[in-house]
Amino acid sequence: MRKVYLYARFQRFWHWMQALIIFALLFSGMEIHGLFKLMGYEAAFQMHNYFAMGLLAFILLAFFWYITTGDFRQYLTEGNLLDKILLQARYYMNGIFRNEPHPFKKNEISRLNPLQRITYLMLTLVGLPAQIIVGFIYFYFNELVALGMDPALLAPIAYIHTLLAYLLVGFVIMHVYMTTTGHTITSNIKAMVTGWEEVEDD
Amino acid sequence: MTRFVPVLLSLFITSTVTAEVYHHPVDKITKSTADHTKFPQLKRNFKNGPEVTKACLECHTEASSQIHRTKHWTWEVPMKDGKVLGKQHVVNNFCISVEGNEPRCTSCHIGYGWKDKKFDFASQENVDCLICHDGTGTYKKLPAGAGHPAYQTTVQEKKTYKKVDLSHIARHVQNPDRHNCGSCHFEGGGADAVKHGDLDNSLLKPDRSLDIHMASGKGELNMTCVDCHKTEGHQVPGSRYEPTAFDKHGLDYPLPDDFPTTCSSCHGTTPHKTNKKLNDHIDKVACQTCHIPQIAKERATKMWWDWSKAGKFDDKGKMIVKKDSTGHPTYITKKGEFRWEKNIDPEYRWFNGQMNYTTFLTTFDDRSIVQINHPDGKAGDTLSRIWPFKVHRGKQPYDTQLKRFVKPKLHGPKGSGAYWSDFSWDKAIKAGMENAELKYSGKYGFVETEMYWPISHMVSPKEDAMGCVECHSHGGRLESLGGFYLPGRDMNPLVEIIGFIVTFGSLIGIIVHSIMRYTTQKKMKQEEGE
Numbered sequence: 065m066r067k068v069y070l071y072a073r074f075q076r077f078w079h080w081m082q083a084l085i086i087f088a089l090l091f092s093g094m095e096i097h098g099l100f101k102l103m104g105y106e107a108a109f110q111m112h113n114y115f116a117m118g119l120l121a122f123i124l125l126a127f128f129w130y131i132t133t134g135d136f137r138q139y140l141t142e143g144n145l146l147d148k149i150l151l152q153a154r155y156y157m158n159g160i161f162r163n164e165p166h167p168f169k170k171n172e173i174s175r176l177n178p179l180q181r182i183t184y185l186m187l188t189l190v191g192l193p194a195q196i197i198v199g200f201i202y203f204y205f206n207e208l209v210a211l212g213m214d215p216a217l218l219a220p221i222a223y224i225h226t227l228l229a230y231l232l233v234g235f236v237i238m239h240v241y242m243t244t245t246g247h248t249i250t251s252n253i254k255a256m257v258t259g260w261e262e263v264e265d266d
Numbered sequence: 267m268t269r270f271v272p273v274l275l276s277l278f279i280t281s282t283v284t285a286e287v288y289h290h291p292v293d294k295i296t297k298s299t300a301d302h303t304k305f306p307q308l309k310r311n312f313k314n315g316p317e318v319t320k321a322c323l324e325c326h327t328e329a330s331s332q333i334h335r336t337k338h339w340t341w342e343v344p345m346k347d348g349k350v351l352g353k354q355h356v357v358n359n360f361c362i363s364v365e366g367n368e369p370r371c372t373s374c375h376i377g378y379g380w381k382d383k384k385f386d387f388a389s390q391e392n393v394d395c396l397i398c399h400d401g402t403g404t405y406k407k408l409p410a411g412a413g414h415p416a417y418q419t420t421v422q423e424k425k426t427y428k429k430v431d432l433s434h435i436a437r438h439v440q441n442p443d444r445h446n447c448g449s450c451h452f453e454g455g456g457a458d459a460v461k462h463g464d465l466d467n468s469l470l471k472p473d474r475s476l477d478i479h480m481a482s483g484k485g486e487l488n489m490t491c492v493d494c495h496k497t498e499g500h501q502v503p504g505s506r507y508e509p510t511a512f513d514k515h516g517l518d519y520p521l522p523d524d525f526p527t528t529c530s531s532c533h534g535t536t537p538h539k540t541n542k543k544l545n546d547h548i549d550k551v552a553c554q555t556c557h558i559p560q561i562a563k564e565r566a567t568k569m570w571w572d573w574s575k576a577g578k579f580d581d582k583g584k585m586i587v588k589k590d591s592t593g594h595p596t597y598i599t600k601k602g603e604f605r606w607e608k609n610i611d612p613e614y615r616w617f618n619g620q621m622n623y624t625t626f627l628t629t630f631d632d633r634s635i636v637q638i639n640h641p642d643g644k645a646g647d648t649l650s651r652i653w654p655f656k657v658h659r660g661k662q663p664y665d666t667q668l669k670r671f672v673k674p675k676l677h678g679p680k681g682s683g684a685y686w687s688d689f690s691w692d693k694a695i696k697a698g699m700e701n702a703e704l705k706y707s708g709k710y711g712f713v714e715t716e717m718y719w720p721i722s723h724m725v726s727p728k729e730d731a732m733g734c735v736e737c738h739s740h741g742g743r744l745e746s747l748g749g750f751y752l753p754g755r756d757m758n759p760l761v762e763i764i765g766f767i768v769t770f771g772s773l774i775g776i777i778v779h780s781i782m783r784y785t786t787q788k789k790m791k792q793e794e795g796e
Contacts, residue, residue, distance in 0.1 A: 098740050098754040105735040105754060109543070156779075161786040206546040216646070219751035223758045230765030234772045241776040 065247075070175040071259045075135075078126050079256055085122065086232065088115045093229050113203065120196055123188070138176055139185045148178035160245065170263045187235065195228040303437045312432035314417055315378045316391040321436065323390060330390035332500040338376040340387065343507045351507050351623055357638050359571060359660040359715045360455045363626070363673035366698040369412040370677040374450040381412035383701070396432075397449060401440035405430055406449065410677065444470055444480070447491040459565040463610070463656035464723035468564040476563050478727045496526040503527045509720055511552065511619035511643070512651050529553040550750075552651045555614065556732040557725050561656055562608050566594055570605035571660035574712035577689050600676075600686045602661075612654030612721050614747055616643035621718070626704060629669045630713075635659075636671075638717040645749030652747065654721040661714050663691055667707035673698040 088111060094100065095108035130136040141148060151167045168177040176184065201208060202221050209215050246252035247262050255261030294301060302308060307321045323330060333339045341364065342352035353364055364371040372380040378392045379385060386392065394413060396405045407415050409423050416427040448470060454461035474481035479489045495504045504527030513528035516535035525531065538544035561567070578599055580586050585599035594606040620642035630636045643650030664671050674691065675698040678684030683697030691710055699706040737744040738754030745755065
């Protein structure tokens with residue numbers, strides 16, 4: 065048992081802001097989608113747009129931070145990524161029930177396991193940008209139609225936006241659950257708050 | 267801090283300033299170069315309306331010629347598709363047809379003496395100047411006087427009409443005010459509020475919640491009909507036969523278009539300043555749709571008229587009149603069954619400005635409801651917008667063999683075949699069709715019809731405009747309007763199924779996983795303990 069400093073102040077700030085923004089977007093988005101009536105359509109619509117701007121701003125800020133600090137290297141993997149992902153997946157499906165140790169140890173140099181790397185990378189480079197782009201097409205639909213876009217695309221754009229949102233719901237559920245699989249049930253969340261995490265001894 | 271208080275206070279005060287008064291008070295001199303009370307031609311007795319008109323024409327030499335070119339006079343509107351519409355020709359599901367019932371229906375004609383088909387449409391003196399220009403509020407046409415007012419005190423339809431003082435009225439003329447236009451347009455269908463749903467006598471002195479433009483209270487806009495229906499050469503723009511469903515030109519200042527009556531003529535095409543997304547609606551949603559959330563706000567309007575129930579008498583053989591709790595008739599022997607409604611949500615349709623009419627010459631399918639007129643338009647095109655309509659429904663006679671509408675003669679003396687005197691549909695239809703020189707097979711029945719009245723009046727103040735959720739929701743006002751994606755209403759079943767599987771699949775997955783973790787860990791601890 066030892067403590068390592070895993071998450072820099074910016075990373076923690078960015079993580080929790082992103083969490084807040086995504087919760088707000090999912091929540092307001094569901095109301096706009098007609099799943100419930102709580103704050104009213106117009107308020108939900110306004111909230112959704114403001115937080116969408118926020119998400120865009122934070123994702124750009126994060127890109128800037130990862131590139132300038134070189135921390136993006138956390139997402140790079142040496143060797144066969146697929147093998148390593150399968151190894152991590154096998155742990156969650158099997159090893160975790162036998163009290164086996166985590167297949168990849170966390171330390172200051174490498175804080176993400178291969179499954180996390182690929183998931184977060186896909187989320188940050190593909191999922192969220194796609195959702196943001198589709199969302200902005202949705203928002204600026206009239207302007208884009210004026211520039212020559214086919215107005216019949218409204219429904220497909222809305223469907224893609226909704227589908228990506230549902231996938232994001234799935235991610236959030238799994239992600240929150242995964243935080244309980246650390247050394248103790250709360251050690252991962254504590255680490256994302258304080259920066260320090262208790263990890264198993266080497 | 268305290269020095270900011272006046273600044274902050276002024277912000278609140280300026281944000282609630284009332285609209286600027288639209289009509290600045292003017293005296294006689296600033297209003298006109300002519301004082302009609304001084305005209306010797308008008309200081310005399312007039313025997314009848316045409317005599318007054320002759321006096322008017324002495325100075326206003328072209329006035330009758332101008333009127334002759336208007337729908338107000340011809341009651342005839344030739345359409346692009348070759349159909350000839352206009353009040354003279356169209357079918358409606360109120361009193362069905364003007365032709366054959368002239369002295370009654372033509373009480374709203376802008377002329378004198380249209381009592382049958384022999385009326386002379388070239389007559390200059392038969393133009394009624396006073397119905398639109400009476401400044402006294404005392405000029406009234408008789409209900410069945412073929413456009414004439416009461417030259418002697420007259421009793422018609424159980425009401426007394428006092429002799430009108432033509433000489434006094436002729437000396438007190440004015441530009442049309444709401445009571446002038448309202449004398450016919452507020453009473454369309456024969457009485458107050460019957461026909462339109464957005465035009466009735468409550469607009470004579472409305473408060474701002476009834477009509478923000480016409481509100482007549484202190485500090486309100488107090489606009490009259492002709493402020494929007496800007497008339498030139500007696501041509502009043504803003505017809506329901508050829509409405510402008512989408513005014514892309516927008517503001518009529520500095521360069522006007524030919525449609526000065528649209529909302530955007532004054533408000534432009536980007537009127538929403540705080541929530542700009544609302545402007546994105548303008549290409550698909552008419553202003554009226556959100557800004558007239560209810561019609562018949564103060565007075566009930568007729569929604570259903572079933573002629574097939576007409577002709578019932580009580581045990582003593584007397585005519586029956588049934589009324590509801592508010593005093594509106596629900597049954598009249600002469601006319602059949604009625605339904606009235608107040609404060610109603612309009613119905614919504616795509617509308618590109620073209621109205622399709624079923625005329626007396628159109629053959630229709632009598633197995634379904636016949637649309638006397640219906641708005642043309644669809645979601646995908648660039649002209650159509652979602653418009654509000656009052657839909658008046660009912661049942662009316664038709665020729666069951668020829669599958670066409672018929673013109674029953676309703677108004678007339680006993681023995682003339684008129685339904686309201688003789689109560690025989692067969693005779694009334696025969697008389698009406700003979701008069702109109704139209705074919706009638708001799709077999710009649712009743713068919714259900716609907717008629718669309720586009721809504722443009724009774725605009726609510728902006729704080730009463732419809733909220734987003736009125737349409738952007740399941741079961742909202744646009745629930746049945748298809749052909750487009752409406753956020754908040756529409757869902758793709760496949761996307762929703764995937765969403766359901768993803769959400770609940772992952773929830774079930776983590777529950778199962780956590781239970782397994784808990785039980786296996788417990789077991790292992792026990793084993794360790796052993």
